[in-house]
Amino acid sequence: MTKAILPPEDLALSDILPSEPLLLMGAGPVPIPQMVANANGVVINHLGSTMNQVIDRVILMAQYAFQTRSDKIFGISGPSTAAMEMGITNLLWPGRKALVLELGIFSARFRELAEGVGADVISLKSDGLTPTSVEQVREVLEREGDIDLLTIVQGETSCGIRNIWLQEIAAVANQFGVLVVVDAVCTLTTIPLEMDDWGVDCVVTGGQKGLSSIPGVSLIAFSERAWEVVESRKTRCPHWCLDARRALNFWSLKRYHYTAPVPGILAMHEALRLICQETLAVRFKRHHESSRALQAGLEAMGLKLYVPHEYRLNSVIAIEVPTTVDIPKMLQHMISHFHVEISAAFGLSIVRIGQMGEQCRHHNLHKVLYATGMSFLGNGVSVDVANGMSRLEERLAFSRMGKR
Ligand SMILES: Cc1ncc(COP(=O)(O)O)c(C=O)c1O
Numbered sequence: 001m002t003k004a005i006l007p008p009e010d011l012a013l014s015d016i017l018p019s020e021p022l023l024l025m026g027a028g029p030v031p032i033p034q035m036v037a038n039a040n041g042v043v044i045n046h047l048g049s050t051m052n053q054v055i056d057r058v059i060l061m062a063q064y065a066f067q068t069r070s071d072k073i074f075g076i077s078g079p080s081t082a083a084m085e086m087g088i089t090n091l092l093w094p095g096r097k098a099l100v101l102e103l104g105i106f107s108a109r110f111r112e113l114a115e116g117v118g119a120d121v122i123s124l125k126s127d128g129l130t131p132t133s134v135e136q137v138r139e140v141l142e143r144e145g146d147i148d149l150l151t152i153v154q155g156e157t158s159c160g161i162r163n164i165w166l167q168e169i170a171a172v173a174n175q176f177g178v179l180v181v182v183d184a185v186c187t188l189t190t191i192p193l194e195m196d197d198w199g200v201d202c203v204v205t206g207g208q209k210g211l212s213s214i215p216g217v218s219l220i221a222f223s224e225r226a227w228e229v230v231e232s233r234k235t236r237c238p239h240w241c242l243d244a245r246r247a248l249n250f251w252s253l254k255r256y257h258y259t260a261p262v263p264g265i266l267a268m269h270e271a272l273r274l275i276c277q278e279t280l281a282v283r284f285k286r287h288h289e290s291s292r293a294l295q296a297g298l299e300a301m302g303l304k305l306y307v308p309h310e311y312r313l314n315s316v317i318a319i320e321v322p323t324t325v326d327i328p329k330m331l332q333h334m335i336s337h338f339h340v341e342i343s344a345a346f347g348l349s350i351v352r353i354g355q356m357g358e359q360c361r362h363h364n365l366h367k368v369l370y371a372t373g374m375s376f377l378g379n380g381v382s383v384d385v386a387n388g389m390s391r392l393e394e395r396l397a398f399s400r401m402g403k404r
Pocket of ligand 1: 079081082156157158183185206
């Protein structure tokens with residue numbers, strides 16, 4: 001007889017988690033408001049009148065966040081990538097053709113997803129520091145003549161670049177009758193995105209970034225034009241959970257699709273409610289002022305920001321790190337000395353500070369700037385921490401007085 005498998009030695013979660021929570025100032029997940037955390041601790045039946053009311057409110061508030069009148073909005077039990085996958089899987093299949101604008105690893109993920117469902121894929125890669133131009137896109141659309149769909153990321157989190165020509169690119173795609181799919185994972189509610197007015201057909205976002213909700217529940221919105229394509233499909237959708245027509249059962253008809261991630265949807269409800277209370281205009285201003293003040297502080301310390309000013313994303317700030325610095329060691333220094341966590345990058349010699357949702361609060365800015373400066377200093381990079389702190393303070397004082 002084989003030996004019975006015994007339970008492992010007991011280890012409480014409190015013995016795993018740090019005694020004092022780290023301040024999450026990286027590229028996501030971000031800190032969440034208490035109301036969102038409280039909602040995440042509640043389980044109710046995922047079907048029935050109470051949940052139906054929650055779902056209707058989530059859709060209504062998400063319409064505001066996406067700036068769309070479309071009611072084809074679904075929550076997804078999964079990461080933002082699952083939302084990207086739902087968009088791609090339902091709008092592309094063998095015989096359809098996509099143009100993918102690649103700026104970094106997240107925008108490139110669309111290519112992998114599109115290839116995965118058997119679509120023809122053309123990729124336009126940027127030089128790594130400049131977003132793809134409208135002319136480049138127009139040239140490919142004209143040359144190919146049969147593109148069905150274009151994907152674009154609004155903010156490329158992996159390197160901190162903003163696609164500043166998103167609106168113009170969407171307009172060109174519209175002229176060619178090409179569907180526009182936007183990854184707004186790190187940007188939604190941090191900078192403007194007007195789904196209807198800009199002619200965007202599908203927007204995906206996650207919970208754990210600009211929305212300041214929990215990771216694991218994501219959102220997607222389809223325009224009416226995109227929905228017609230979803231409905232026109234003759235073959236079976238290869239994904240069961242990510243089949244948008246099946247998702248409609250739950251999100252519109254209030255019938256069973258799969259057991260919905262109830263606490264995550266309740267958390268999303270609260271996150272969206274806080275966004276509606278704050279209003280998008282005020283939220284955009286808060287993000288702009290917070291990120292720009294932090295950028296000014298970092299530069300005043302003598303640090304170099306990776307992305308030129310005109311393409312720089314406010315939601316994620318990339319800071320150049322001399323190649324002599326051991327980045328994991330420096331980030332660990334920051335955690336152990338200051339209880340602040342920021343992100344490394346994927347192969348680039350940069351570190352990234354998030355400016356999404358709750359990260360954009362004055363008290364967090366002081367803490368992250370000081371911790372960053374001291375950790376660079378502690379790892380052999382000469383920076384003027386005091387100068388940076390005073391520049392931050394000056395910029396925040398200007399904001400409080402209504403100056404830029
Ligand atoms: C722009 C962007 N797109 C997609 C993703 C993928 O999100 P997730 O890890 O939630 O699947 C991320 C994650 O950082 C992102 O920043």
